[in-house]
Amino acid sequence: MYNKKIGILCWEENAIPKGVAKIASLRGSAVNKESYDFPVVIKRVKGANPETIIFNPSENTLISMIYEMQNMVKTDDVYAIGTSCGFNAIHQTKLANAVNVPVFASSLLQVPLIAKFLKENQSIGILSARSKSLTKKHLYEAGITDSVSLNILGMEDYHEWNKLLVNTNDDIDLKIIESEICEASLELLKVNSHIRAFVLECTDMSPFSAKIREITELPVFDFITLAHYVYSSL
Incomplete structure (x- = not known):
């Protein structure tokens, strides 16, 4: 089992915000x-950057993602x-249709399952990099229906976090990033x-999941929990 590989698509090298590169060093x-x-197996996708993934989802970038996925299946022997980037939820159906291995484009795919864990009067809190860009189509593609009770909060109004998306050449303070994410969860x-x-x-929030669990005493699901869930099935 543990010799099987999973492929991870990510932003192109020259498009990585300075702060995102810093977070990438964290477990x-x-x-x-x-x-x-x-x-x-980590593959960078030509044309994938905040503009083409978050602000204005691009069909050209989708084509590049599909190309890299098909190459990974063929040459890297990945099993999923x-x-x-969670905003790739908007492409979930097209990405899944492009290859013959399981595809999980976003941590949001966990939401319908988590909703079934909870009582009918309970809700799921979603922390998003930018809630203004998280549309109903993103949620629909992740399998999230109107019957699921959600509260969504975007981080775009938090000064340090916003450097990841807007002031992309600025350095970030990881302690402040952690503090802002914790503040948002509360x-x-x-x-x-x-x-x-x-x-x-x-x-980019996943390295801070443990801290959110600690301060809220609630379950926290992220891309890493999803990846391990998928891998456990292979």
């Missing part, structure tokens, strides 16, 4: 091989493929005290 990052208990609980689980849309 828990989707592009850090130490985050996984199994072998992974994920992507390192803010969600203030909005809805019935939240009983968190899902982190953004893979």
Whole structure:
């Protein structure tokens, strides 16, 4: 089992914001091989960057992702493929149709399952890199229906976090990033005290999942929990 590999698609090399590159050094990052208990193949996708994935999803970038996925299946012998940005949920159906291995484009795919774990009057809190870009189509493609109770909070109004998407050449303070993510999770609980689980849309939040669990005392699901779930089935 543990010789099988999973492929991970990520942003092209010259498009990585300085802060994202810093987070990538942390265990828990989707592009850090130490985050996984199994072998992974990481492939950078031509044209994949915040503009073409988050702000204005691009068909050309989708084509590039499909090309890299098909190559990974053919040459790297991967048994499943994920992507390192939760906003790729919008392409879930097309990506899954492109190859003959399981594809998990976003941590949001866990939401329908988690909803079944909870009582009908309980809710799921979603922390997103940018809630303004998280559309109903993203949710629909992840299998999330209107029957699922959600509270979504975006990090775009948090100063340090916003450097990851807007001021991409600026360095970041990881302690402040952690503090902002924790503050956002507590803010969600203030909005809805019935939240009983968190899902982190953004893979750059995964290194801070343990801290969110600690301060909220609630389950936290992220891209890494999804990847290990998928791998356990192979």
